[in-house]
Amino acid sequence: MPDVPPLFLASLDSLRDHTFRREFRLQEIPAPKKIAPWAAALAAEVNTSGDALDPDGYRAEARFVLLHDPAGQPAWDSTFRIVCHVSAPVEAELGDDPLLGEVAWSWLTEALEAHGAPYHSLNGTVTRQIDESFRGLHLDGTRVTVEVRASWSPASENVADHLDAWAEFACTAGGLDPDTPSITPLDRL
DSSP states (O other): OTTSOHHHHHHHHTTSSOEEETTEEEEEEOOOSSSOSEEEEEEEEEEOSSSTTOGGGEEEEEEEEEEEEEEEETTTTEEEEEEEEEEEEEOGGGGGOTTHHHHHHHHHHHHHHHTTOOEEEEEEEEEEEEEEEEETTEEEEEEEEEEEEEEEEESSSOOHHHHHHHHHHHHHHTTOOTTSOOEEEGGGO
């Protein structure tokens, strides 16, 4: 495609040939069209089951969007921006923990640091959602979900370390132990 900016093509190339945990199932999805002239998007599910998308093994879901505007955007202070979203159920008693937001945010920043992914202009939100189910007048169950929405500007068009950090962040949010990963090459997904 002759009109695709070379920096965006280089950035896309940096997303290829990664190896992820077996529980991290990745796929390409349609990218948003109105935020930037050039974009690519990935979705993942963290699932501990051997079967694809088994609800019994569901641990988290995540999105990774790479945006490129050759003219730059002032809010990005860059020509590239990464936007991510991670949503994971957590134990019900964590729903009232005042530090849940800070801890969930630290999962992202620690993953970026651990993978040596240089960035600036990081911002986002952490939301906790508490769903209480009732059967008549009695509380039947409580489910707590933590959602992190974040965006940052990578220091260069090579976003390989950012992709790896996002994958680790999603797995951490899903409660997987980072010290015992099982690995699947990207080309087998």
